[in-house]
Amino acid sequence: MASFSHQMAFFFRCPRNKNVQEPNKQKLHCVRIKGTKSFSPSGLDFLSQEHGIGITSVDHTENVQVFEQQIRQNIPTKKQLVDPYRQGMIIEEWAGYRQTVVIRSYEVGPDKTATIESILSLLQETALNHVWMSGLLSDGFGATHGMMRNNLIWVVSRMQLQVDHYPIWGEVMEIDTWVGASGKNGMRRDWLLRSQATDLVFARATSTWVMMNQQTRRLSKMPDEVRAEISPWFLDKHAIQEESPEKIEKLDNNARYVHSDLKPKRSDLDMNHHVNNVKYVGWMLETIPDEFLEENQLSGMVLEYRRECGSSDVVQSLCDPQQEGLLETGIPKCDHISVNGHKLSAEILEGNGFVGCKNQGPFSYTHLLQVKGESKNEEIVRGKTTWKKKLISIPFPT
Amino acid sequence: MASFSHQMAFFFRCPRNKNVQEPNKQKLHCVRIKGTKSFSPSGLDFLSQEHGIGITSVDHTENVQVFEQQIRQNIPTKKQLVDPYRQGMIIEEWAGYRQTVVIRSYEVGPDKTATIESILSLLQETALNHVWMSGLLSDGFGATHGMMRNNLIWVVSRMQLQVDHYPIWGEVMEIDTWVGASGKNGMRRDWLLRSQATDLVFARATSTWVMMNQQTRRLSKMPDEVRAEISPWFLDKHAIQEESPEKIEKLDNNARYVHSDLKPKRSDLDMNHHVNNVKYVGWMLETIPDEFLEENQLSGMVLEYRRECGSSDVVQSLCDPQQEGLLETGIPKCDHISVNGHKLSAEILEGNGFVGCKNQGPFSYTHLLQVKGESKNEEIVRGKTTWKKKLISIPFPT
Structure with a gap:
């Protein structure tokens, strides 16, 4: 993997100067201008109040909640190269994703090393943040817009993990993740977990994913529109060279x-x-x-x-x-x-x-x-x- | 709380230019110069090899592991005002701590809101990172150097939490935490969990901590040397105004x-x-x-x-x-x-x-x-x- 150098700033809360380089803040500003800060987390109650809409209708309440969720999550609608809050960035000729993480106190066991569950959770997190940064993420657990239109969710069919060293409490790590083709209807996702200080690889993982219909819970072919969304992100690179056959x-x-x-x-x-x-x-x-x-x-x-x-x-x-x-x-x-x-x-x-x-x-x-x-x-x-x-x-x- | 504006940079891995503004990197550099990257996570095996020390002795192995742990954790030995990896900084006239966190995919339940366990874990994490930044953290779970010398650990005696709103998946939050006196031998620790976008407080918490002897598991008075360490950090400020009596x-x-x-x-x-x-x-x-x-x-x-x-x-x-x-x-x-x-x-x-x-x-x-x-x-x-x-x-x- 190519070495590279990159700096970027992240921003603390600065209420007096909100217009600093924070991506996708537009919608948040619109809501805040309405002076609704005291009503709800994102100030959505004003919709009911200003428009005289009662909140007894479950459908309406759900709509308001979905809208509120969109504003609070602030999911990018187009490709984003860096995310200062997630400490993440797109790498590898614009297809892979790298995130810096610190091993937290509750992610380690009594011996102060990260538990295997914590490592797996961090892999999941970076995979989802990769989709987040791609601009493809819809209102699902890693599902793209095309998947949502086809009522599809991701399910994992195979996962392989190698751990050579365990990170310890407070250690700064980097996780790289990328995707690739897996047969006609599947997708591979690989990861490398590396020490930020020494570049040494601590763990490697690879996985295979297929799509399932959310209602029928049956596996599905990959629709063409989904293939068109994700295939530009595919890399032909393997985290684990000899996969267990x-x-x-x-x-x-x-x-x-x-x-x-x-x-x-x-x-x-x-x-x-x-x-x-x-x-x-x-x-x-x-x-x-x-x-x-x-x-x-x-x-x-x-x-x-x-x-x-x-x-x-x-x-x-x-x-x-x-x-x-x-x-x-x-x-x-x-x-x-x-x-x-x-x-x-x-x-x-x-x-x-x-x-x-x-x-x-x-x-x-x-x-x-x-x-x-x-x-x-x-x-x-x-x-x-x-x-x-x-x-x-x-x-x-x- | 006073509004303020602050920017700081965080750095991605940049192997060709390691001498950028990364605090406490000195020790890591020393080890890396030895060309030990291929041996162990922090390159400590060279100690055995260069000094001809066998690793059959459990005592020696433990010493090497403790030394290796210190280098990998990189705990500050003096007060640190910002930590780019933890996205944390000292606030409140140099006594409180603020950390930016993104609610992760595995910290939420099926309804996409953070679970109460996740919120409590984040409070624990920021408390420990506060001690981390103070330069007081020793080789224990939040214990100061003085506590370690007296064989003491922290135990919580009371905790109160109010949650007005739940953060959702992907939401950017800020957590403030600070400490105060609690009677003669105890310490209070308070927290505020706030939306980064709107400043609205989602949750408030307060807790009381006392010291326990690690061997006897009996509660202990606060030794003078520990009081001298922590009392300069005490703030007379309460996250929850009316504590449940x-x-x-x-x-x-x-x-x-x-x-x-x-x-x-x-x-x-x-x-x-x-x-x-x-x-x-x-x-x-x-x-x-x-x-x-x-x-x-x-x-x-x-x-x-x-x-x-x-x-x-x-x-x-x-x-x-x-x-x-x-x-x-x-x-x-x-x-x-x-x-x-x-x-x-x-x-x-x-x-x-x-x-x-x-x-x-x-x-x-x-x-x-x-x-x-x-x-x-x-x-x-x-x-x-x-x-x-x-x-x-x-x-x-x-």
Whole structure:
């Protein structure tokens, strides 16, 4: 990726001089001129008062709310190159997006490193801000104007993540994201998470997205008008060079660890009114034994999504250690490990360049989330997670 | 609060010209000069390699990690007036702190408004960034250097929040926070959450903090050296003019709604290794019936903390509607409401300036979180939440 240098200013509140370089402020000014500041967040109540419109009609109330929302969100209606509030900018020959983020206090765990859920949430955030900056964002969760006209929403079908280093509390990071073609009807989205200070890449991710009809909840072809909107943004560049080709096996009732009766909470639903993907990962990781999580950290993850999870679904999370040496407790045994079907002792392994028991190499879990129905179970997502030893573990008494 | 105008620049990554106005970059440069970029996030592995230090010693590994953490966090060692990455600045005659934030996609619920947990997390974040900017922050969760020397951490004893409006996805907000004295051994911290575009205050909060010994987990007096550190930052200014004086009653087993067996997850623990306060609020709100939450939104909250919650505690959440008219389902009845002991019909109420059933006035719940022990229960937090009708409700099928 090309190095570049760029400066831009961001502006604090300056009520006496509002006409500074703030994009898309026009509509806000119009409303403020009406002197409505004391009535509502964006001063929309004046519509009812000045025009004598009652607020007993639900339709009218909804219209006012939609208009108010548009003004408060201030979504760009055309391509925007920089956003001072989001600390974001368009890069890569005008197609990619870069955002600077500081790892916040509530995004880290007891060991002060960002949780995997926080990292995934930041990837989601930058993806949406990319669409935001493109001028294509409509009134949906990343949906373009063309998608809205066709009643379509985005759903993720596959996600792959590699984490080499975890950012810590207060660390300044940069996230790059861009999109590309994926077959005829899909879209890829990739990300790089990098230290702002050293440029070192901490994490890489790639994902595949398809479109779903919001009413029928069935997958849809990509309409030509949507392709025309998004294809100018496509880059032929991959964050992860060798994408995991193997199919994830489907677990059954023989899985070692099973958590049942997982119920979505209100706070687990996103703007598409289904359980957010990040919550799936939370359910998957909760099923891994605490003793294992104390000693190890996630280094990679592949997720294959099969079905969305609604607010009334009751979910079961299964997981199974996938490598010999993980058989008893989920914690790797030190006396042997299997290579090409041959069990080798720790001494031999160390002599052959393996890291040995103190610095276990990657080991993995297979996961399945399913909706437990009365007659049969329906898959939500299959997953595979790979792990490496933490340098210092944080006890979690249970 | 005085109006003011201020501009400052923030900088994107610019590897070819690192010596731009980035505070506290010195240490990072020193490390980068060693050409260690390819080794570790901050290039600390060279310490082992250049100095021939093995990494088998846990003590040494811990030291390297602490040093690496300091460089990556880059905590200011003296007062810093602006932070371009956090979009923060010192205000109010050099004592308060203001930060600009954009409401992120994962901070809102299905109705696109920020969740109460997100608002509380942002308050926590700005409080910590205030300490960060002060130059007083040590290697703890908001603890000053003096507190660290005395092995002390902050714990919150009381929190009060008023929310008049909820920010929506993408809305640009400003959060002001400042501290003040609270008795001899405590500290107040207040916040204002305001629309960046209109200056309208959306939410106000105040809190009281005391110090706890990290080892004994007992409350402590404020040592003189800590008072000397923080008292120059005290402002005599209150975010909430009339603080709720009433004591919150303690619920017992007659409470209408009870959720038991609530167990902290790893992700609920914060850097102080106990359950974060925001999680408490989540547990409290989960206990309120979904039908009520669909129709209403929180307008105020008072929390009185009694005891910290550890990772192995099993928690019970009780709640009880506090006003007549809420008796059956938690949803206000429309046929009558009690005023000074007299039941009045909806018609009479409307004629007397009450908002009637469609726009119910505030009503409240009393809450208790407790650790359910074998012999007796121990209180974690008492709470009171007040509510107002949502304009448009979001169904949540159960």
